[in-house]
Amino acid sequence: MKSVVVLDYGSGNLRSAQRALQRVGADVEVTSDLRAAAAADGLVVPGVGAFEACMTGLRAIGGEQVIAERVANEQPVLGVCVGMQILFTRGVEFGVESAGCGQWPGAVTRLDAKVIPHMGWNVVAAPQGTTLFRGLSDDARFYFVHSYAAQRWEGRSDALLTWATHEVPFLAAVEDGPLAATQFHPEKSGDAGATVLRNWVEGL
Numbered sequence: 001m002k003s004v005v006v007l008d009y010g011s012g013n014l015r016s017a018q019r020a021l022q023r024v025g026a027d028v029e030v031t032s033d034l035r036a037a038a039a040a041d042g043l044v045v046p047g048v049g050a051f052e053a054c055m056t057g058l059r060a061i062g063g064e065q066v067i068a069e070r071v072a073n074e075q076p077v078l079g080v081c082v083g084m085q086i087l088f089t090r091g092v093e094f095g096v097e098s099a100g101c102g103q104w105p106g107a108v109t110r111l112d113a114k115v116i117p118h119m120g121w122n123v124v125a126a127p128q129g130t131t132l133f134r135g136l137s138d139d140a141r142f143y144f145v146h147s148y149a150a151q152r153w154e155g156r157s158d159a160l161l162t163w164a165t166h167e168v169p170f171l172a173a174v175e176d177g178p179l180a181a182t183q184f185h186p187e188k189s190g191d192a193g194a195t196v197l198r199n200w201v202e203g204l
Contacts (some may be wrong), residue, residue, distance in 0.1 A: 002027065004026040005029050009047065011054045012045075013187060017030075021044070031091045040084045045063070047079070048079065050082075068101070079181035099103060112167070118144050127161060130160050132199050150183075172181070
C-alpha cells in the first residue's frame with residue numbers, strides 16, 4: 001500500500017481528501033510534519049480560499065521547501081484547487097500580487113467571466129498520454145469552485161495540460177514529471193474524481 005501525506009498547513013478539505021485517498025487504496029496521514037511529508041510515497045497539497053492566505057500558512061510550516069525538495073528528488077506531489085494555484089510563481093487577487101512556490105512560471109489571475117465564481121460540474125479536455133485521466137471518457141465531469149485560475153502555460157513544453165472552459169479557457173490540470181495538480185476537487189467529483197486519485201496513487 002502506497003503511503004500518502006495530506007499536508008496540513010491550515011487550509012483545505014483535509015479529512016475529505018484523506019477519506020477519498022483511502023477509498024482508492026492509499027495509506028493516508030494528515031500531518032504538518034515535514035519529515036513525514038518528505039518520506040511519503042506521495043504528497044498532496046490541498047488548498048481553499050485566498051492564494052495569499054494559503055501561502056502564509058504554507059510558509060509558516062516550511063511547506064514550500066518540502067515541495068521543492070520532493071520535486072527535485074522526483075518524488076510525486078499533487079496540488080488540489082488553491083494547492084494547484086500556489087505552485088505558480090505568483091497570484092493576483094484584488095489587485096494585490098502575492099508570491100507563490102515558483103514551481104511553475106506564470107500567474108494565477110481572476111477568470112475573465114461574467115459569472116464568478118465558477119462553481120459546479122464541468123468537463124475537461126485531457127491530452128493524449130495523460131496518466132491522471134486514464135480510463136475516463138470525454139464527458140466525465142468534475143467539481144469546480146473557484147474565481148481564479150492559471151489561464152496560460154509558460155512552463156515546460158513537454159508537460160501534459162488539461163484545459164476546461166468557463167466562458168474562457170483555463171488550466172484544469174497539469175502533469176509535469178513528479179508534479180501534478182488539479183484545479184477541480186477530485187475528492188468531491190464522484191467516480192470520475194476517484195479515478196483521477198486512483199490513477200495518481202497507482203503511479204506512485
